[in-house]
Amino acid sequence: MPHFERLYNFACWLTHDRQEAEDLVQETYAKALKGFPSFQSGTNFRAWIYKILRNAFLTSRTGLKATTTVPLDLEDEEGDLPAVEETPESILLQRSDGQLVQQALEELPVAYREILLLCEVEEMSYQEISDALVIPMGTVMSRLSRARKALRGGLQQQFAKG
C-alpha cells in the first residue's frame, strides 16, 4: 500500500477525526484501484493519489463544511493578514513547543493547512503540489506564502496569550 501512513496522516489533518480519516483513506484506495487504468505512467503517482484523497475529502460532509465556511481561494481575498514580527515567533520556535505549532496548524483554514503539509511534511515540489491540488504554480506560491504568514500570525497570538 504505497504512501499508506502518509495518506492517513494527511487525512487526519484534513478531517480532524480518525474514523473519518480511515474512511477517507479507504475510499482513496478504492478509487485509486478503480481509476488506475487512467493513471498515466511517467506522471507522478504520489501527486495523483493525494489528489484522489483530497477530492474525496472535498466531497465529504466535513470537506464541504470546511470549504463552504472558509473560501478555498483565500489568495483572492482583500486585506492582508497581520504583519509578522520575527522576534516572538523565533522565541516560540526556539522553545520547540511542538504542541503549539500543532495547535496553530489545526486552526488554519483547510486550504492553508493542506498546502503547508504537502510542502513541509510531504516535501512535495511546487509542481507536485500544483498537480495534487489542481491549482496553477503561481497559486501554489502565493497560497504557500499566505499560509506561512497565517501560521506565523497564529503562533504570535499564542505567544501573546502566554
Add this chain to the structure above:
Amino acid sequence: MVCESWTAKLDTYLDGEVPEEEMRSFGAHVRNCRSCSADALTRVQMKRAIQAAGKRYTPSAEFRKRMQQKIAAKPQRSVRLGWTLAAAAAVILVVGTLTSAYLGTRSGKDQVFSEIADLHVATLAGSSPVDVISTDRHTVKPWFQGKIPFAFNLPELQNSDFSLLGGRMTYLEQTPGAHLIYDVRKHHISVFVFQERLLPAKLGENSLSPKQLPFNLETWSQGGLRYFVIGDASTADIDSLAKLFRGAS
C-alpha cells in the same frame, strides 16, 4: 531596501524552487547578509517545526491489517490485471445493478459513461443527494461559485415539465464538476457539467441506447464544457432537458 527582492524569494529559495542559476547568487547573498541569514534561519526553524508537528498521526495496526486484507484479497495474476480486476469489483460495489457484461473491458469513452452512471446511481441512493436544495436556479448556480473552476448557465424551466431539485459538487476521474438533479414526472435526471479539456477521453456527440447502458444518456460539448444528461426517464425527456441546457449556454 537592497534585501527586499531577496526576502521576497527567501521561502522559494529555502524550498529549493529557485532556478539553478539563481541558487548560487542567492546562497552567496544569504551567507554574507546578516539580516537575510537571520531571516533564513527563522524560516528554516519554522519549516522544521511544521515538519515535526505535521507528522502526528499513525494508522492503528487494526486499520492497517484491514486495508491489507482488502488489497490482498484481489487476484495477483499481474499488477496491471490485479488493479483492473479490483476496479471492476469496486464498480460492482457501487452500482450493484449493472450487468457483468457492462463491467468487461471498456474503452476510455465507455469508462467515462459508466462512471457517470455510477455517480448518478450512487448519488440518488444517498440519504441527501444534493448539498444545495433549491428549485431556484439563481440560488443553485451561485452555490457553485468558488467550488468549481468554471461557470455555467442553468436553463429557465417555466412552461416545461422539469423542476430543479438542487445540486452538488462531484468528481469524474479526479476532475471537479457540477452535478444537478432535475425531476420530471417522478423520474430523477442528473445533469453533469465538467471542463472538456480535463476529461480523460474524447467523447464527441453521443446518445447511448439502453442496451449499452441501463439509463438514457445524452452528452455534448459546448463552450469548452462537457454536459451529460442521464436518467431513467424517456429519451424524449432526456433530449428535452438537454435542449434546454443547450439553449441556456
